[in-house]
Structures are given as C-alpha cells and as structure tokens.
C-alpha cells in the first residue's frame with residue numbers, strides 16, 4: 109500500500125505468539141487511529157485470539173484480557189489471511205518464532221531463521237507500494253541484511269498495480285518479560301529502534317511516542333539494535349547463573365544467598381534486580397539467545413568469548429541437575445515409587461509458558477529415578493505437561509493410591525493434580541519449582557498432616573516461611589541456604 113512513511117495508518121504483524129499478540133494489542137490500544145492486523149498461519153491460535161471468552165486467549169498475561177476487550181474489533185484484528193494483511197500494510201512487524209536449530213550447520217546453537225525467511229519472501233511477494241519492515245523477533249546480528257536482500261530482490265515493477273515496491277528494514281527488538289508483558293509494554297524502560305532510514309525511524313517512533321516519553325526511544329544502527337537484544341538477555345541470564353553459583357557456595361558455608369543478594373544488590377553499581385536464586389532460568393529467550401551469541405562469537409573467530417557465555421548456560425543446566433540429585437540423596441538415595449509433589453511447572457510465575465522450564469528437566473531426572481510425580485500448576489494443563497515430558501499421564505495414580513505396577517518395574521510416572529493439597533496427599537516430598545503466589549501462603553500445618561512421614565519440602569525459589577514449615581514437623585531445604593534439619 110503506497111503511503112508517506114511518516115503517516116502510518118495500517119500495521120500488519122506476522123506472528124500472533126507471545127511477542128506479537130500482546131505487543132500489537134498494546135499498540136492498537138494506545139493508537140486508536142491505526143488499524144492493526146495480526147496474522148498467523150496457525151488457525152487454532154487465531155481462533156483463540158478471536159474467542160469471545162477472554163479466559164481462553166492463547167496466552168495468559170495479567171491485564172491482557174482488558175486490553176483485548178478495548179481494542180479487538182475496533183482497530184485490532186486477528187486473522188489467518190496473511191496475504192491481505194501484508195497487502196494493506198504500511199508497516200509490517202515480523203514476529204515469528206526463531207528457535208535454536210536442531211540439525212545442520214550451527215545445530216544446537218544458531219537460530220533457525222526459516223520462518224523469518226519465509227515471512228520476508230511473503231512480504232516481498234504481496235506488499236504493495238512503500239513498506240517499512242520491522243524485525244520484532246530476536247535475531248542474530250546481520251539478519252536484517254538477509255531480510256533486505258530478499259525484499260530487494262522483489263523490487264520490481266508490480267505488474268498488477270503498475271506501482272513499484274520499495275522496502276526499508278528496521279530492527280525494533282522487544283524487551284517484554286512474560287507475566288509482566290502488558291506493564292512492560294505500557295511503561296517500557298526503553299524502546300530501541302535500529303536503522304538508517306530517517307523517515308522510517310520517524311514513522312515508527314511516532315507510534316511509540318503516543319505513550320512512551322521521547323527520551324526513552326533510543327536510535328542505533330541496525331547491527332547495534334540486533335546485538336543489544338541478545339546482549340541484554342545474556343547479561344540478565346548471567347546474573348542468574350552468578351547468583352545460583354553463589355547459592356551453592358552459600359549452602360555449604362552457612363551463608364544465606366538472600367542475605368548475600370541483599371548485601372551486594374544495595375551497591376548501586378550492582379543493583380537489586382535479577383538476584384533471586386532459583387532452579388535456573390527458563391523461558392524461550394535466555395538459553396536460545398546465549399547459544400546464538402556463542403555461535404556468533406565462534407563464527408566471528410572469538411572462541412574465548414564464546415566459552416565465556418557458554419558457561420552461563422552450563423551453570424544453569426548444572427543447577428537443575430543439582431536440585432534433582434539432592435532430592436534423591438536426601439530421600440535415602442532412592443525415589444523409586446515414592447510420591448513427590450511438584451508445585452509449579454511454568455518457567456516462572458504469572459505465565460502458562462513452559463518453554464525451557466526448569467520443572468521439565470527436574471521432573472525428567474526424577475522420572476528417570478522411578479518417582480511418582482503429582483504435578484500441580486495453576487495455569488499449565490496436563491496436555492502441555494505430557495508434551496514437555498514426552499510421557500503420558502498415568503491416570504491410575506490420581507489421588508492417594510500408589511501405582512503398584514510402576515513401583516514393581518521401577519518406571520517413573522506422573523499425573524496432574526487439581527490443587528497443591530491433592531498433590532501433597534501421601535507425598536514423601538514437596539518440591540516448589542515455580543514461585544506462584546499461592547505457594548507463599550501454604551497452610552503447612554494442614555500439609556504436614558497429609559504427607560507421609562518423614563516428609564520433606566524442597567524450596568527451589570526461597571518462598572516459604574521457614575518457621576511455619578518446620579513447626580509443621582517437615583524437613584526443609586531452601587535454595588542458597590541448604591538443609592534446615
């Protein structure tokens with residue numbers, strides 16, 4: 109669609125996922141003068157975004173339902189008609205998945221850019237007039253060059269409309285965190301726009317400046333913008349691996365990681381955020397982005413830099429294995445046919461996202477040891493857990509009954525509990541993996557009565573009130589503090 113680039117009227121976002129959905133919802137909400145079309149190939153996802161019942165939106169984010177209610181049908185539309193979305197747009201956001209490659213060159217590290225490339229080709233084919241293409245997905249440095257190459261290869265006269273196409277590529281990475289996505293979008297620390305074309309930069313800045321103060325809108329070149337996103341995630345993840353490594357040291361020395369975190373966090377140069385020790389970071393970004401950074405460093409001949417960042421992931425994997433191992437060790441060296449309540453499966457609180465969740469690796473290790481897991485998460489359903497564990501739910505375990513068959517053949521089993529109390533009935537141990545609010549106020553006296561003694565609580569998030577657990581007669585381990593028996 110031809111336009112003067114500073115006068116954007118019609119936006120299309122390709123990809124209605126965790127990033128595209130909430131980001132476009134907030135843009136539409138804040139800019140009622142714009143038409144925002146979010147398109148995706150996944151019919152099920154689009155139907156869920158269009159669902160009348162706001163509780164069944166495809167992702168759970170506090171406050172998202174209200175934003176959708178205000179904007180959907182007014183100037184925010186969800187559709188599978190990718191072609192029309194592209195055709196009518198002045199500005200197109202690419203917000204598709206960029207997972208780590210699982211085979212071929214760079215397997216296990218490099219980002220798989222096939223979806224980005226497919227998008228670029230679709231945009232090249234269907235766009236009309238002048239179009240600003242904005243990279244929203246997190247991408248390796250220099251991806252914009254590939255996107256530009258694909259777009260410009262189609263820079264031929266459009267036979268149907270007799271108008272020529274032209275494209276400008278900008279990078280505008282998203283820094284929202286899940287669980288706080290709406291607040292992060294409505295009140296961002298900064299908005300980063302990378303690119304060279306001043307008209308296009310102005311057009312995108314004009315959108316954000318409807319609600320973001322001008323001084324928070326940063327402009328860089330394309331490569332700095334792409335690299336800043338990877339680096340921001342790498343720095344955040346590095347802090348978590350740092351505090352988790354200190355947690356292990358605290359546990360063996362009698363120090364308390366929360367006291368250490370407070371002591372160092374009050375130094376304004378260090379800062380207090382992202383110093384909570386836990387079961388290791390999860391989520392779709394941190395591991396993927398660091399591995400991508402590692403790959404780029406090797407690619408550009410910087411093996412020492414690559415090794416440095418690789419260790420952030422290594423410590424994270426170690427933390428998860430370490431927790432599973434210490435549970436087994438404390439339960440007399442075996443969890444075979446013991447019932448363990450696993451509280452929390454999402455990678456962090458306030459989201460239903462389980463991508464790279466520490467619960468997956470910990471649960472798999474315990475299943476391998478033959479445990480019976482009762483898994484409870486307020487937002488993650490049994491189907492998702494089955495997909496993540498690659499093991500079907502053993503319904504026979506539901507309730508208190510122990511599964512005789514599995515205890516004979518040493519195979520681990522799991523079932524999805526309806527409440528934390530159901531999960532805890534007859535359990536030998538409770539493992540807190542996600543810091544959901546309801547786990548902070550558990551009635552430990554009640555729990556103590558329904559578990560099998562001697563009973564253990566392993567708190568990998570440091571959320572329980574120690575004295576309440578202990579006075580209920582339960583043995584306790586807290587990350588970064590160790591055993592309290």
Ligand code: UDX
Nearest residue numbers: 282283284285286382383384386389390391393455456
């Ligand atoms: C992250 C970045 O924060 C965000 O800017 C980027 O756009 C996407 O990646 P997200 O993965 O949604 O966001 O969540 P985040 O809050 O960063 O948490 C990531 C992981 O680190 C979670 O598993 C969380 O539990 C863990 N974490 C976080 C800790 O273990 N300790 C902390 O102190 C903070």
Ligand code: ADP
Nearest residue numbers: 123124125126127128148149150204205223226
């Ligand atoms: P993110 O967390 O980055 O938002 P998601 O995996 O949640 O990633 O969402 C990406 C979305 O992009 C998916 O819903 C997927 O169906 C969609 N998608 C991928 N490729 C295309 C494409 N070529 N056209 C339209 N949608 C696409």
